[in-house]
Amino acid sequence: MRLIKYVFLLAVVFAALKVPGVLFAKPLPVSMLQMFFFFSAVVILLAMTATDEGAAGLVQPVISLFIDPSYTISRAVVIIIIPLIAAWITFAAVCDEAAAPPIVRSLHPSPPSAFTAYGRTIEMAGLANPYRAIEKTDEAAFRGLVLEGGKLYFKNCFFCHGAKLDGAGHFSQGLTPLPLPFKGTDTIAQLQESYVFWRIVKGGPGLPHEATPWLSAMPAWEKMMTEDEVWKTTLFIYDYTDNRSRSWAR
Structure with a gap:
């Protein structure tokens, strides 16, 4: 007992x-x-x-x-x-636990040397925003392009990336990974404008292998926006956040 x-x-x-x-x-x-x-x-x-x-x-x-x-x-x-x-x-x-392998994902994967969009092959080398040429020569016209880009952003992008471009849009908390914030100096300021153009145009479906798993909810905007509209949107993104894109010389 x-x-x-x-x-x-x-x-x-x-x-x-x-x-x-x-x-x-x-x-x-x-x-x-x-x-x-x-x-x-x-x-x-x-x-x-x-x-x-x-x-x-x-x-x-x-x-x-x-x-x-x-x-x-x-x-x-x-x-x-x-x-x-x-x-x-x-x-x-x-014994080892039967756990899922860790997700190793590249946030900013290397871009391809060329990609296909808008019915043609676009070379990344030397690709630049065609509207940057008038930034210093015709400020009024340039501001008008930025305004158009802002309208396009709020029509298509702010639902996820937010009205303040901080990645806190209405749909952001329902997405994994979270939408990228554009504010600050550690995101688009570190990227060339051509890179941003490529990511907008190809979206999540166009991510390269090193960006797997392809969880991004970013759509391929080439199906919904023209090439000019994408370039205008990038103008607004950089202007609103007071950032300058990384140049080919850096």
Whole structure:
């Protein structure tokens, strides 16, 4: 009976240590749980074996199991089960978990040397926004192009990339990965305008192999916007965020 009592007390201690995780969703660290359980088991064992009578009552069932001929079947079962349990615990501790492989994704994959859009092959080398030429020669006309780009942005892009171009549009929280923010100096300021043009035109379906898995919800805007409209949109994006695109010389 004392052995059953000892096992019962250990079960109570284990359950008490599990309560924070089950009821309050704040489980104890495994290492702390193991330490508390070990010392609790030792203290209970010392208390129950403090006297010779108590020690004899605790270990007598174990001794009887291994020397009493009437327990032959029980002894055989225990001898088989204990090694199996030990083997299973060891296997569970050393085997690799069946976890999904980590997702390694390139945020800004290298562009191709050329891509096909609008019925022709476009070379990336030397590709530039044709409207940049009038930025310094005709400021009024350039501002008009930026305004057109803003209208196109709010018609097509702000639902995901946000009214403030911060990637916090109405649909952004429903997308994985999140839409790219254009504000700051660590996104489009690090990219050539031709790169931004390529990403807008080809979208998620046009991502290269190093950008796998292709989770981007970005559509291929070549099917919905003309080439001129894409260039005007890039003008607005850079102008609104007060950024300059990276030049071919850098």
